[in-house]
Amino acid sequence: MRAHLEEEYVAFVAARQQHLRRIAYAICGDWHRADDLLQTALTKLYLAWPRLQHEGGEEAYVRTILVRADIDEHRRPWRRERPTTSPPERTAPALLPFEERSSLLDAIRLLPDMQRRTVLLRHWLGLSVEETAAELRISEGTVKSHTSRALQALRSVLAEDRH
Template sequence: MSRGQARADEFVAYVDARRAYLRRVAYLVCGDWHAAEDLVQTALIKLYAAWPRIHTDGAEDAYVRRIIVRAHLDEKRRPWRRERIGLDGVDVAVPEALSLEDTDALVTALEGLPQRQRATVVLRYWCGLSVEETADDLGCTTGTVKSQTARAIAGLRAALSTDDVTTTERRPR
């Protein structure tokens, strides 16, 4: 087996094992399944180019998460560079069915957060990264991660408590 074939086989094995995880991370970061697929594809292309260096360090997941977050933030900073395909309101992506009401409320609350706060919360609590690892993935200081996390949690609490109050008020007695 050639060196190039061994590299490709290792990469394919990694992608097979981690694609669903990476797709969920991308969805939680951007809130759209189609955009999440694009982010994962972009991340995997960049990972393949860096595979020999990254694979020997064992830092594949961290590298891909960093690419996903940075690619998403780059796209949000430059919306004029993206072309919208389809007709407004006609080609709306249908989210996958969620089994729990709490999960739905949490995802809705996450979508209400600013992009940087959402990325921070996803990396810290869904991916289980430390403050330092999150700062490294986002390319910022640990203080920024802490403040963004605090603001995001306050925003999530406000959004989720508002939803509970609204739901309680609408119920017939």
């Protein structure tokens, strides 16, 4: 890649990496998987960087990769499991105490995959129904249906938490 294109790529990643990591976490609900998704997305972005138009569509391109990579992982559960004869040298970091976690994120994690994706794309990232349908490769009616069901489920879970 030419030096100026690589500098643009590095600047984009430096500016947007944390935001994209949070999006990846919201999509999959696990920080370790989010890091894997982000690494996959940034690698694919690097390969596509010379042909991108650089008109602000880079982030949408990465979001699309994140969603599709997550779908791929769900279709191939064997890729997530790796047998080993020895345990890891260190354990995973402890999760935050329950009191510190956001009840909304907890409720979102309970949603089925497609409902979670549509809610995050529509309401967290503010994409339109059309944009969400294009990113998820589903019809606009399906986006509306998943979003409606997800919001109804979230309302009931959050109402139960308040009581």
